[in-house]
Amino acid sequence: MIILGIDPGTVRVGYGVIETEKNTLCHLASGILLLPPHLGIMRLSAIEKELRNLIARYRPQKVGVEKLFFSKNKKTALAVAEARGVIINTILSYHLPLSEFTPNEVKVAATGSGNASKQAVAKMVSLLLHISTSKLLDDTTDALAIAIAAANKTAPSL
Amino acid sequence: MIILGIDPGTVRVGYGVIETEKNTLCHLASGILLLPPHLGIMRLSAIEKELRNLIARYRPQKVGVEKLFFSKNKKTALAVAEARGVIINTILSYHLPLSEFTPNEVKVAATGSGNASKQAVAKMVSLLLHISTSKLLDDTTDALAIAIAAANKTAPSL
Numbered sequence: 001m002i003i004l005g006i007d008p009g010t011v012r013v014g015y016g017v018i019e020t021e022k023n024t025l026c027h028l029a030s031g032i033l034l035l036p037p038h039l040g041i042m043r044l045s046a047i048e049k050e051l052r053n054l055i056a057r058y059r060p061q062k063v064g065v066e067k068l069f070f071s072k073n074k075k076t077a078l079a080v081a082e083a084r085g086v087i088i089n090t091i092l093s094y095h096l097p098l099s100e101f102t103p104n105e106v107k108v109a110a111t112g113s114g115n116a117s118k119q120a121v122a123k124m125v126s127l128l129l130h131i132s133t134s135k136l137l138d139d140t141t142d143a144l145a146i147a148i149a150a151a152n153k154t155a156p157s158l
Numbered sequence: 159m160i161i162l163g164i165d166p167g168t169v170r171v172g173y174g175v176i177e178t179e180k181n182t183l184c185h186l187a188s189g190i191l192l193l194p195p196h197l198g199i200m201r202l203s204a205i206e207k208e209l210r211n212l213i214a215r216y217r218p219q220k221v222g223v224e225k226l227f228f229s230k231n232k233k234t235a236l237a238v239a240e241a242r243g244v245i246i247n248t249i250l251s252y253h254l255p256l257s258e259f260t261p262n263e264v265k266v267a268a269t270g271s272g273n274a275s276k277q278a279v280a281k282m283v284s285l286l287l288h289i290s291t292s293k294l295l296d297d298t299t300d301a302l303a304i305a306i307a308a309a310n311k312t313a314p315s316l
Contacts, residue, residue, distance in 0.1 A: 041250070048247055078236070081237075092200065093203065
């Protein structure tokens with residue numbers, strides 16, 4: 001089964017594509033959606049387009065998206081929520097099973113602990129997927145951890 | 159010119175459709191998007207569908223959407239922002255000129271004052287559009303005020 005994990009953001013939207021087979025996980029692709037800067041509100045259309053390209057390329061059968069928690073920067077939180085709305089609506093248009101995870105649930109899925117550091121999450125993503133995460137952006141590592149969380153979840157949240 | 163105003167919300171999304179002709183404004187339609195309760199995350203798909211129906215029916219040439227300000231209820235604000243992302247992305251897919259207005263800008267457009275009460279806004283909407291606003295929900299009256307703000311704006315914000 002191919003699983004897509006998405007970490008929504010304002011400037012960067014991280015994605016991770018993994019495959020599960022007989023209890024092992026395998027890294028297929030990961031990165032950041034290509035969004036030209038200074039797009040303004042057109043960013044939302046660009047996110048939809050890039051996400052559709054990603055889904056067409058990897059044909060995931062299951063998707064995980066991180067839930068928003070409240071950052072100190074309120075303005076950023078609203079912009080991320082707008083992007084997240086577009087991401088979720090795009091995924092729903094494919095009728096793909098979608099699970100949402102809080103940052104805590106993602107940490108638990110990757111490391112067993114909700115208090116894990118970013119470093120611990122990156123280390124476990126590296127071990128579970130047999131890749132080096134040292135050159136990955138945080139958003140990409142997080143997206144892979146979200147995909148792992150979705151892989152561990154037996155039933156979709158919907 | 160036909161103008162659509164949208165007031166995004168979690169439970170209710172208000173809309174107002176007006177027409178401008180030789181400096182006069184005319185009410186065409188207004189109400190609340192029909193969103194069945196308990197939709198959960200599928201609400202986002204329902205908002206897109208209802209909005210597309212509305213645009214197909216009235217074929218607006220210009221759209222105004224209210225900007226979010228931070229309510230005390232942070233959880234609600236994020237849910238409204240997700241809906242707003244879907245609304246904006248849907249409008250952008252028609253390449254319609256889109257303007258965004260803060261609640262203050264909407265009040266100024268309708269009443270001349272950014273400190274106007276809800277009652278004052280409703281009264282001016284009623285006077286400008288020659289309709290009774292007494293039986294309209296706040297979200298509908300606000301959507302009509304947003305359409306009026308968009309009508310007054312000569313160039314789109316994009």
